[in-house]
Amino acid sequence: MDGPVVRRVIPSDNSCLFNAVGYVMENNKNKAPELRQVIAAAVASDPEKYNEAFLGKPNEAYCAWILDPEKWGGAIELSILSEYYGREIAAYDIQTTRCDLYGQGKNYNERAMLIYDGLHYDALAMSPAEGAPEEFDQTIYVVDQNRSIGPAEGLALDLAKEAHRKRSYTDTANFTLRCGVCQIGVIGQKEAVEHAQATGHVNFQEYK
Incomplete structure (x- = not known):
């Protein structure tokens, strides 16, 4: 199929990474609880690989943490999900227009794509035409001998560059947030995490 690469918006409910992966892998935006279980099981089964230094917290604590629907996923979770599905996952970062490829070097012959704005993951899909319904989306692409997926790759990068040009990303090192609980x-991100740890408040809103 040759058509535009489009961004399929995933709800902002702290599980966007898992639901975006669910959509590109299985056309299902409600996979978060199941995929959190998959990750916890993978981490628990290999405490040597997934040690405290790697996870940033003890193995058991991480497993409990990732099962909490309020917690966000990132690079560790994407690498585990790439292995679980046996496909590469390309995550396009709007702020840097970089593409992080998970599952690289594993010789997987298919790839799916996500886009990331600093806080939130959405799914990328190739649509037969602008405005076509989601059921016609193509979200899995065959990887050729050159480790390319053809035109979809360039189109995804163009989409990320266009979003970058519009500054539709959050600079998580320097953005300003207000705590929704105490208004401080x-x-x-570092200060937000420190404040959350100190107070238990996790409801932040960005403000300019």
């Missing part, structure tokens, strides 16, 4: 202002 914090700068960057």
Whole structure:
């Protein structure tokens, strides 16, 4: 299929990474609880690989943490899900227009694509035409001998560059947030995490 690569918006409910992966892999935006279980099981089954240094917290604590629907996923979770599905996952970062490829070097012969704005993951799909319904989306692409997936790759990068040009990303090192509970202002993800750990408040809104 040759058509535009489009962004399929996934709800912002702290499970966007898992639901975006569910959509591109299985055309299902409600896979988060199941995929969190998959990740916890993979991590628990290999405490040597998934040790405290790798996870940033003890193995058991991480498993409990990732099962919490309020917690976000990132690179560790994408690499595990790539292995689970036996496909590469390309995540296009709008801020840097970089593509992070998970499952690289495993010789998987298919790839799916996501786009990331600093806080949120959406799914990328190739549609037969602009405005076509989601059921016609193509979300799995065959990887050729050159480790390319053809035109979809360039189209996805163009989409990320266009979003970057419009500044539709969040600079998580320098963005300003206000705590929705106590209204205190914090700068960057680091301060937000520190405030959340100190107070238990996790409801932040971005403000300019």
